[in-house]
Amino acid sequence: MANQKIHEYPIERFVYGDDDYYDVDFWDGLVYQTAKIKGSVIKSAMLSGIAINLTAPSAFIVGGSPTDGTGTLTLTGAGLANQYIRGDGTLATFPTSGGAGNSVNYYLNGGTAASVALYYQMSKTAVIGVGVDFSLAGNGLISQWLTDVNDPNVTEIPAGNWNFEMYFSASSSGGTPKFYIELLKYDGATFTTIADNSANPESITSGTAIDLYLTSVAVPLTALTITDRLALRVYIVNSVIGRTIINHTQDSHLCQVITTFSSGVSSINGLTKQTQYLAIGTSGTDFAINSATDTHTFNLPTASATKRGALSSANWSTFNGKQNQITLTTTGTGAATFIADTLNIPTPSAGGGSGVFGISNSSGVYTYYATLTLAMAAATSGQTIEMFADVIETGAVTITLKNGVNINGNGHTYTLNNSGLTHALTVANTVATSCNINNLNVIRTGSTGSLFDNSCLILGISGSGVINCSGSTFKNSGSGCGILFNTNSTHEINYAVAYATTTWGAIAIFSVAGAKLNNSIGYGTSGGFGIRCHNGGDIQNCTGVSDSGYGIYGLAGNQSNSVGISVSGSGLLISANAYNCVGRSTSGVGMEFTNAVNVVGCVGISVSGSGITSNISLLYNCTGISSSSRGSQLISTTSKVYNLTSKSTSSYSILANAATIEIHNSTIICEWNNAGGIGISSNNTTIPTTILNCTFLLSNASAPYLFNNTNAQAVSTRGNTYKGGGAYSVLITQAIVATEDSQGNIFL
C-alpha cells in the first residue's frame, strides 16, 4: 500500500510548548491520511455532517437549520398580537366586542342550579368554591347552563366570536373525543338556538389529565327582548362507550365564556343600543343633547336674542368691537375728553368750594356752596344759583332772595322740614326784588303755624318786583301757603304752580292792591282753596282748583280770564270785579257772586248746584248753566243782570226772590219737561218786578214763565218773548203804568 502512512498509534497527542494537538489517522478511500486536529477543529471534526431540524405546530415559525455544529435554530410565533395559540397549536383570534368597555364574561357555576331544571348558573360572577364535575359516558349533552333572570338585560347580541374556556378530562386516554357548544336564548318558555360550533368540535386531547380547552362559536347579530336569558348546552361527540368525559367546573377549573357583550356603560342618556353614535346640530334654543334610537345629537344653537348658544363669528366680531369698560376721571380743565377708554370730565377748579349749589362766572367756571344760604350770600345780581341735587333743610333756615339773583333748580327739590315759623324763601319787605326761580321744587313741611308763618315763598310787605317761576312748584304740606303775597306787596308772580291744604289758598294774595298773579295755578286739597285774593290783587290767566273748597276765592281784587274749579265747593267766588272768568263745580255752585261790582262775560257751570249765584251783584253778559239745579240764582235785593243766559236741564231756569232784582235782555232757558220747568221762580212769594226784553224758552206747556207761589204781585214786563211754556200765574199782573212818549220811550 503505497503512499500509506500508518502511525504506530492511530490517535496521538502532541504537546509542544503552547501547541496541543492530535494526529488522527483515517482512510480517505484511497490512502490513509493524518488529520491534525487542534482547538475548535476538533469540535468541527466531531460535529461535521450532523444537521438539526425542528417541526412545530402552525402557530409557530421555525427558523434556522444548524449543520456541522454551526447555526441557530429559532422558534417564533406565527400569529398577530390579537391572536392566541389554541391547545391544538393553531392560532385563534381574540374575540372582539362592539361598544365601549371590556367584554362581558360569564362563568359556569356548576354548584348553583338555574331557575330551570337541569340547568346550572351561567353568571358574570364566578363561584370558586369547590369543584363540581359533570360526567357523560359516551356522546351527548354533558352540561347545560342558563343565565339568571334579567341577565343579560340587553336587546341584541353583537356579532362576533364567543370564546369558551372549558376544562375536560376523560376516564381513559386514547380516542378522539370532542366537544362543542350550542348558544341559545330563553324567553321564559322556549329555548331558541342562536349558534353552535358542532361543525368544528374541539378535541379533548389530554386523556385523563384535566386540561383547559378553548373553542369559539361564531355568533351572528341577534335581537333579544330585554327579558331574554341566554343558555349554553355542551355536547360530547366522538367519544366511545366505556369512556366517560368529565366537564370540570369551579375551584381551579373555572369555565369561562367570553362574549361579544360590552361591559361598563349599558345605557347612555336612555339609549341602550350597544353601539351608539354622536352627532352635532344647531336646532333648539339652548344647548341640548337629543338622544334617539342609537344617536346622541349635540345641538348647540347659534346664539341670538332668543337662543342661547355658540357665538357666531359675525357676532363675535360685533361684540369684540364694543366699547370697553369706561374709566371716569375728573382731572384737568377745559373740555371733556375720551381717550383710551377713559372719560375725563374736568372739575371746574377755578372757583373752588364744594356743595350742590353752584354759581358760574362769566367763563362758565363754577364755585360751589354747601347751602343755598351760602350761595345766596355770595351771589350778585345777574348770577344764577344752580342746584345739582335735592336738598333737605331741617333747621330754621329761610332764604332771602336777592334782586337779580336767579335760581335754577335743574328739576331738584329744596325742602324745608322744620316745625318753626319759618318761610322757605322770602322776599324782603319794602325793597324791589326781581328774579327768576326756574325748575325748582320747593317743599315746606313740618310746620303748623298760622297764615303768615310758614310759606314756601312769601313776598314781603310793601315789596315789589317781578318773579318768574317757570317750571317751578311750591308745595306746602304743612299749614301754610305755597305762595303768599304779604300786606301791600305789589310783586308780580308769573308761571308758578302751588299746592296747599289751607283755606288761605295755595296761592294767597293779602295785598290790598298792586299784586299780580299771572299764568299760575293753585291747587287746594283737603278742603284748601286753590287761589285766594283776600284783600286785593289782580289775577290773570290763572286756574284755581280745589276738591271741596273754592277753586278761586276772589274776596277782592280783579280776576280776569281765569278758571275756578271745585268738586263740592264753589268753583269761583267773585266779590269785586271779574272779567271773562269761568267757575265750575260738580255739586257746588259754579260761580258765586257776593257784592260784586262788575262781573262781565263770566260763566258758571254746575251739575247739581246753581250755575251762578248772585248776591248783591251786577252781572253783564254772564251765563249760568246747571244740570239739576237752577241755571242762575239771584237772591239779593240789589242783584241786577244784563244779557244773562241762564239754563237748567231739570229745574227752573232762574230762582229770583226779591222784587228789586232786575233782569234785562236775558235768555231764560229751561229744558226740564215738567210743569215745574219754570222760567223765573221764587222760593218765597216774590219775584223780580223788572223783567224786560227777555226771551223765555221752556219745555213744558204747563210750566209758567213766571211763578211766585201764592202772592199777588205786579211785575213790570215788557218786550219779552215767550216760547214753550204756560201762562203766568194769575196772581202776577202788569206793573207798567206809564205809556210810551211820542218818541216811543217807556217809563218804568
Add this chain to the structure above:
Amino acid sequence: MENVTKIDIMIDTIYCYDEITNERVDYPLTSEYDFFINEFSDTQELLTVNISDPIARIMKFYNIENSIPKSFVELDYIEMSNEQKVIFDSFVEMIKNK
C-alpha cells in the same frame, strides 16, 4: 243738617247743602246708609237728592266732564215704589237729624 235742601253723594262723602244760603255740611258715607245706597246707587259719579226744590227726586249723573254730565237719570218721588219712598224719606230724615 236740619235746613238741607239738596244732598249730593260722591264716592265716600255725603254733601248736604242749603242752596239759598250756600251753607254746606259734609258727612262720610258710612254703612248706616247702605239701605239707601243699595236701593238707589249704581255706577253714577254723582247722586243728587232734591228734597223738595224743585221737586222731591233722585238724580244720577254719569260721565261728568268739565261739570257737564254725559247722561243722567231722574227718579221723581211720585214715581217711586212705596218701599222706595220709605227709604227716601228715611234717608232724608237721617240727614236732617244729624
